[in-house]
Amino acid sequence: xxxxxxxxxxxxxxxxxxxxxxxxxxxxxxxxxxxxxxxxxxxxxxxxxxxxxxxxxxxxxxxxxxxxxxxxxxxxxxxxxxxxxxxxxxxxxxxxxxxxxxxxxxxxxxxxxxxxxxxxxxxxxxxxxxxxxxxxxxxxxxxxxxxxxxxxxxxxxxxxxxxxxxxxxxxxxxxxxxxxxxxxxxxxxxxxxxxxxxxxxxxxxxxxxxxxxxxxxxxxxxxxxxxxxxxxxxxxxxxxxxxxxxxxxxxxxxxxxxxxxxxxxxxxxxxxx
Ligand code: SIN
Ligand code: MN
Numbered sequence: 654x655x656x657x658x659x660x661x662x663x664x665x666x667x668x669x670x671x672x673x674x675x676x677x678x679x680x681x682x683x684x685x686x687x688x689x690x691x692x693x694x695x696x697x698x699x700x701x702x703x704x705x706x707x708x709x710x711x712x713x714x715x716x717x718x719x720x721x722x723x724x725x726x727x728x729x730x731x732x733x734x735x736x737x738x739x740x741x742x743x744x745x746x747x748x749x750x751x752x753x754x755x756x757x758x759x760x761x762x763x764x765x766x767x768x769x770x771x772x773x774x775x776x777x778x779x780x781x782x783x784x785x786x787x788x789x790x791x792x793x794x795x796x797x798x799x800x801x802x803x804x805x806x807x808x809x810x811x812x813x814x815x816x817x818x819x820x821x822x823x824x825x826x827x828x829x830x831x832x833x834x835x836x837x838x839x840x841x842x843x844x845x846x847x848x849x850x851x852x853x854x855x856x857x858x859x860x861x862x863x864x865x866x867x868x869x870x871x872x873x874x875x876x877x878x879x880x881x882x883x884x885x886x887x888x889x890x891x892x893x894x895x896x897x898x899x900x901x902x903x904x905x906x907x908x909x910x911x912x913x914x915x916x917x918x919x920x921x922x923x924x925x926x
Contacts, residue, residue: 654728654911655735664736668803669848669858675728676784676853676914683918685786685852687719688748688876698897703818706755710748712897714880719917720746724880727908729782732857737778737884740905744768744779744889745881745898748786751794756869758816760823763802764881765860766810767822772899773891777807777860779883785854786876794869795847796856796877802832803859824863832863882906 660670692699692707699710714724723729724743733741750756764781768774789795810822836844848856858864869875883889888903910916 654731656732664857664859667800668862669798669800669856670732671848671850672855672857673850674853675855678851678853679918680914681784681786681852683914683921684719684723684784684878685876687717688713688750688786688878691717691748692750697895700818702752702755702757704755706752707750708752708757708818709750712746712900713748714743714746715897719914719921720748720878722909722913722917723784723878725906725909726914727911729784729855729880730882730906730908733780733782733882736780737887740885741882742885742888742903742905743880743900744772744774744883745879745900747879749877749879751866751869751875751877753793753872753874754870756794756875757818758868759864759866760813760816760821761829761863761865762810762821762823763808763861763863766807768860768881768883768889768899769807770810770812770822771891771893772889774883774887774889776887778887779860779881781858781860782880782882783856783858784878784880785850785852785856786878787874788851789849789854789875789877790871790873791847791849793871793873793875794866795849795875796864796866797845797847798858799829799832799845799863800836802836802863803861805832805861807861808863829863 833844
């Protein structure tokens with residue numbers, strides 16, 4: 654699958670492309686069920702909120718077949734090969750839980766800020782692709798983004814190791830206020846958007862796009878997979894973080910067949926019967 658000229662223009666101008674219905678409910682239901690099972694395990698890859706609720710599960714593509722197929726899915730991999738003009742590898746893979754009632758905040762940040770500072774990634778030639786496993790609503794801690802903020806390069810940030818259980822290079826209030834004011838429509842309104850939609854929707858966003866998400870105090874969980882793909886020639890040069898957080902296998906991804914997840918979901922259903 655390739656991005657069309659309109660999507661390429663939007664990506665360049667706004668820093669993101671939103672694709673509702675990219676995966677069918679049949680494809681996503683299996684991933685959702687497997688994510689719940691993974692959160693129940695006490696593997697080192699599963700990080701918890703301060704309350705003990707799951708926050709994120711790293712590297713599930715290395716030990717779970719459904720997530721392995723997702724990490725190599727042509728609907729996610731081919732658009733990035735197209736944007737970067739070369740093969741890509743998996744830099745990071747996480748299933749963020751944003752658990753009902755307990756999902757905590759993700760502070761304002763740029764992903765590339767962390768990849769550059771912690772992992773020595775040379776250029777912002779890597780991106781996060783968000784795949785919604787649950788319905789993302791305005792009320793259950795949606796991802797919030799500041800359109801056009803990717804045009805500002807890598808902004809000054811502080812290393813926040815205290816607010817949540819996960820350390821992050823975060824932006825200050827003045828920077829967020831300025832960028833949101835710049836992105837606000839001339840007729841008034843907010844310069845921050847929160848794409849919402851059914852499970853199976855996909856959001857691809859530039860490594861320098863500023864984003865965050867509020868806590869989830871609703872009874873509705875908000876699971877999102879973040880697949881981070883990096884251009885192979887742009888692989889990381891520092892190995893400070895554990896391998897399961899910042900991968901060191903720079904092998905180019907060979908995409909699987911477009912129907913690989915449907916085939917897996919049908920076999921999984923038969924096995925469960
Ligand atoms: C992230 O920015 O990496 C995660 C944000 C979220 O899951 O809300
Ligand atoms: Mn992020």
